[in-house]
Amino acid sequence: MKTSLENHKIPGTIIFDGQRAIDGYALNKMCFSFNSAENRAAFLSDPDAYCRKFNLTDKQREAVKSRDVLGLLESGGHIYYLAKWGGIIGLGVQDLGAQQTGMTVEEFKAMLARGGAH
Amino acid sequence: MKTSLENHKIPGTIIFDGQRAIDGYALNKMCFSFNSAENRAAFLSDPDAYCRKFNLTDKQREAVKSRDVLGLLESGGHIYYLAKWGGIIGLGVQDLGAQQTGMTVEEFKAMLARGGAH
Amino acid sequence: MATIVGGIATSHIPTIGKAIGKGWCNEPEWKPFFDSYKPVHAWLEKVRPDVAVVVYNDHGLNFFLNNMPTFAVGAAARYDNSDEGWGLNVVPPFAGYPEFSWGLIESMVADEFDITSCQEMLVDHGFTVAMGLLWPKEKGPCPVRTVPISVNTVQSPLPSPARCYKLGRALGKAIEAFDEDLRVVVVGTGGLSHQLDGTRAGFVNKDFDLLCMEKIVTDPEALTDYSIPDLIRLTGAQGVEVIQWLVMRGALTGQVSKVHSRYHGVISNTSAAVMVLENSCADERHAREHVLQEHL
Amino acid sequence: MATIVGGIATSHIPTIGKAIGKGWCNEPEWKPFFDSYKPVHAWLEKVRPDVAVVVYNDHGLNFFLNNMPTFAVGAAARYDNSDEGWGLNVVPPFAGYPEFSWGLIESMVADEFDITSCQEMLVDHGFTVAMGLLWPKEKGPCPVRTVPISVNTVQSPLPSPARCYKLGRALGKAIEAFDEDLRVVVVGTGGLSHQLDGTRAGFVNKDFDLLCMEKIVTDPEALTDYSIPDLIRLTGAQGVEVIQWLVMRGALTGQVSKVHSRYHGVISNTSAAVMVLENSCADERHAREHVLQEHL
Ligand SMILES: [Fe+3]
Numbered sequence: 001m002k003t004s005l006e007n008h009k010i011p012g013t014i015i016f017d018g019q020r021a022i023d024g025y026a027l028n029k030m031c032f033s034f035n036s037a038e039n040r041a042a043f044l045s046d047p048d049a050y051c052r053k054f055n056l057t058d059k060q061r062e063a064v065k066s067r068d069v070l071g072l073l074e075s076g077g078h079i080y081y082l083a084k085w086g087g088i089i090g091l092g093v094q095d096l097g098a099q100q101t102g103m104t105v106e107e108f109k110a111m112l113a114r115g116g117a118h
Numbered sequence: 119m120k121t122s123l124e125n126h127k128i129p130g131t132i133i134f135d136g137q138r139a140i141d142g143y144a145l146n147k148m149c150f151s152f153n154s155a156e157n158r159a160a161f162l163s164d165p166d167a168y169c170r171k172f173n174l175t176d177k178q179r180e181a182v183k184s185r186d187v188l189g190l191l192e193s194g195g196h197i198y199y200l201a202k203w204g205g206i207i208g209l210g211v212q213d214l215g216a217q218q219t220g221m222t223v224e225e226f227k228a229m230l231a232r233g234g235a236h
Numbered sequence: 237m238a239t240i241v242g243g244i245a246t247s248h249i250p251t252i253g254k255a256i257g258k259g260w261c262n263e264p265e266w267k268p269f270f271d272s273y274k275p276v277h278a279w280l281e282k283v284r285p286d287v288a289v290v291v292y293n294d295h296g297l298n299f300f301l302n303n304m305p306t307f308a309v310g311a312a313a314r315y316d317n318s319d320e321g322w323g324l325n326v327v328p329p330f331a332g333y334p335e336f337s338w339g340l341i342e343s344m345v346a347d348e349f350d351i352t353s354c355q356e357m358l359v360d361h362g363f364t365v366a367m368g369l370l371w372p373k374e375k376g377p378c379p380v381r382t383v384p385i386s387v388n389t390v391q392s393p394l395p396s397p398a399r400c401y402k403l404g405r406a407l408g409k410a411i412e413a414f415d416e417d418l419r420v421v422v423v424g425t426g427g428l429s430h431q432l433d434g435t436r437a438g439f440v441n442k443d444f445d446l447l448c449m450e451k452i453v454t455d456p457e458a459l460t461d462y463s464i465p466d467l468i469r470l471t472g473a474q475g476v477e478v479i480q481w482l483v484m485r486g487a488l489t490g491q492v493s494k495v496h497s498r499y500h501g502v503i504s505n506t507s508a509a510v511m512v513l514e515n516s517c518a519d520e521r522h523a524r525e526h527v528l529q530e531h532l
Numbered sequence: 533m534a535t536i537v538g539g540i541a542t543s544h545i546p547t548i549g550k551a552i553g554k555g556w557c558n559e560p561e562w563k564p565f566f567d568s569y570k571p572v573h574a575w576l577e578k579v580r581p582d583v584a585v586v587v588y589n590d591h592g593l594n595f596f597l598n599n600m601p602t603f604a605v606g607a608a609a610r611y612d613n614s615d616e617g618w619g620l621n622v623v624p625p626f627a628g629y630p631e632f633s634w635g636l637i638e639s640m641v642a643d644e645f646d647i648t649s650c651q652e653m654l655v656d657h658g659f660t661v662a663m664g665l666l667w668p669k670e671k672g673p674c675p676v677r678t679v680p681i682s683v684n685t686v687q688s689p690l691p692s693p694a695r696c697y698k699l700g701r702a703l704g705k706a707i708e709a710f711d712e713d714l715r716v717v718v719v720g721t722g723g724l725s726h727q728l729d730g731t732r733a734g735f736v737n738k739d740f741d742l743l744c745m746e747k748i749v750t751d752p753e754a755l756t757d758y759s760i761p762d763l764i765r766l767t768g769a770q771g772v773e774v775i776q777w778l779v780m781r782g783a784l785t786g787q788v789s790k791v792h793s794r795y796h797g798v799i800s801n802t803s804a805a806v807m808v809l810e811n812s813c814a815d816e817r818h819a820r821e822h823v824l825q826e827h828l
């Protein structure tokens with residue numbers, strides 16, 4: 001599939017286009033379920049079983065296990081849904097940002113305090 | 119509220135416009151639940167309790183009890199959702215049509231066989 | 237590039253679904269009806285589409301009033317049918333084609349249609365009865381992948397006939413822009429005249445049905461002059477489903493040839509009809525596009 | 533007839549919602565930010581709107597990918613907030629105004645916007661944080677009824693800036709056509725520049741933010757020349773939320789006066805800003821409509 005956005009690749013972001021939506025549907029559906037406290041508790045009590053219940057791919061389950069945000073984005077996760085997963089495991093948007101940019105959280109926050117990345 | 123369709127009143131039909139949608143939301147939500155066999159059984163075991171669970175108005179509960187199709191349409195039911203309720207209580211679209219037009223089912227079917235109403 | 241081989245318009249009356257499920261197609265009462273789909277099958281065997289884009293309306297299986305789209309396009313790998321509540325048999329799932337769906341959605345959104353995308357979507361009798369008529373299970377596994385497009389015929393305001401026709405034009409352009417060598421048939425389901433609600437229940441308008449069947453071939457723009465209230469008055473409150481025929485027709489080129497057409501009279505409460513339109517080449521579309529633009 | 537008193541653009545950063553919930557508005561770190569909403573409150577007390585139409589984006593509370601609208605308009609009597617999964621306090625419900633919502637939906641569908649109508653709809657921080665900033669609970673019960681309008685910023689393809697601006701124009705026309713003596717404020721929430729995903733996470737573009745804040749007043753059409761990929765590049769993947777500002781601006785007349793404007797720099801990961809635009813009279817809109825038509 002050639003999408004119009006693939007003709008506009010933008011360095012440093014991962015456009016959530018049709019192909020990513022296809023790849024990530026199960027992962028995003030799992031993360032969407034985290035709007036419910038009951039589901040968050042179920043995930044925490046056995047994360048891998050919860051991932052299997054939603055039919056995540058091996059790669060996605062591995063990325064969940066290793067908290068690999070870029071890996072989850074590449075395999076179709078949308079950042080809005082992934083943020084719900086992040087919330088459960090104690091990763092806020094600045095922790096997610098730090099990890100993706102290879103900074104410590106302090107470095108990432110300091111960078112934002114200086115007006116952000118350019 | 120003045121809707122554009124109220125300026126186009128059409129004799130013999132009941133346009134499902136915004137005002138009817140407002141009036142009928144609970145009723146339609148109840149009927150939509152009848153896509154599930156379990157919910158259909160719950161309705162049949164105690165219809166009025168099921169109506170109350172969905173917060174139908176007194177008028178709507180009365181119309182459900184007396185199987186008053188025109189009354190249900192007037193109070194905001196949509197025919198597609200009401201058809202699901204009809205299915206439960208053994209009223210197909212021709213039974214519904216007969217009731218609304220004041221015919222027997224045989225008369226209504228015969229009218230359709232002659233090419234329908236005009 | 238993908239090619240549109242043509243369009244099919246067909247009723248989707250639940251009773252037909254029941255007859256299919258019961259295997260009644262050779263019963264005397266049903267044989268003339270089902271036989272009238274034989275030329276459709278012959279044409280489909282000739283043109284061999286890879287994909288069917290099926291424009292229909294959901295009757296309260298997948299969509300509810302809490303989130304009711306005007307135009308919803310399926311983008312799933314598989315579409316399940318499900319219990320509609322009043323006893324129609326549930327049929328096996330249909331194959332989707334999400335990459336193609338996304339190609340269509342991208343193009344239509346770029347053309348300023350405000351599409352709802354559905355990566356999971358139950359298809360009701362508006363879709364399944366048409367599929368069962370066009371590709372009967374007796375003839376083997378269904379040879380096409382599908383893209384369901386659901387048009388709001390539940391909650392007023394409905395999209396106007398003119399808007400539906402324009403959606404069809406954007407759909408045709410989107411299909412032809414898809415960068416794979418595919419053969420695509422566009423199906424519009426629903427109608428013709430009928431009304432289920434109110435004191436005019438049982439309303440049928442054969443004259444208007446025949447007019448629609450004529451104009452849809454030769455002069456579809458004439459049908460876009462009707463408003464939704466016009467259509468309700470002329471074809472019945474549920475007869476407005478004919479707007480799906482207009483989406484189908486819009487996806488074809490300006491000139492089409494009528495391969496097959498049959499008006500059946502009333503089945504259950506509804507005028508039943510089927511038509512097959514063969515598409516002219518895409519160049520024809522582009523030549524006509526300008527003229528259409530002025531008309532609408 | 534209803535009158536549009538003006539428009540407000542504001543960020544809706546979750547951290548602000550947290551600060552509101554904790555009552556931090558007089559903490560040294562937060563006071564300058566919250567104080568910058570005092571001129572907004574003064575203006576609202578002057579113009580006394582009856583209704584707020586709030587154009588925002590859902591971040592995965594109410595809408596999921598199985599049924600993802602481009603433009604969704606609330607038509608409920610009450611809008612509940614709910615647990616978003618990552619710890620923001622749930623705030624009390626907001627009053628809706630379904631009759632007004634239907635007036636807007638009817639008019640916008642007649643103008644060929646393919647609206648999704650929502651008779652039940654959870655509103656997330658994109659809506660609630662803005663409401664909490666504009667009508668703080670300390671000042672008493674919220675004096676406005678609301679119509680939430682959610683714009684798809686999740687699933688590509690997103691509606692283009694030009695399409696969003698046109699939606700705004702149709703919205704403005706719809707509001708003014710509503711046959712009751714109402715005072716309406718249109719709120720656009722979101723932005724400005726920020727990016728949460730990818731190796732460019734933490735991206736901020738103050739220059740572009742300031743450009744947006746200038747152009748939204750004097751020359752909003754200039755912003756409609758950007759494509760979505762342009763915006764992603766210039767304002768960050770999530771900075772595209774500025775399309776909601778464009779919907780708001782489209783609903784106002786051609787000429788507006790800037791009552792208040794403040795750029796705050798980065799809060800959490802996002803450039804925060806607030807603006808108040810007072811609307812010119814409706815006649816102004818109609819005079820400009822023709823010119824806009826040619827531009828777009
Ligand atoms: Fe139908």
Ligand SMILES: [Fe+3]
Nearest residue numbers: 658722723773
């Ligand atoms: Fe946001």
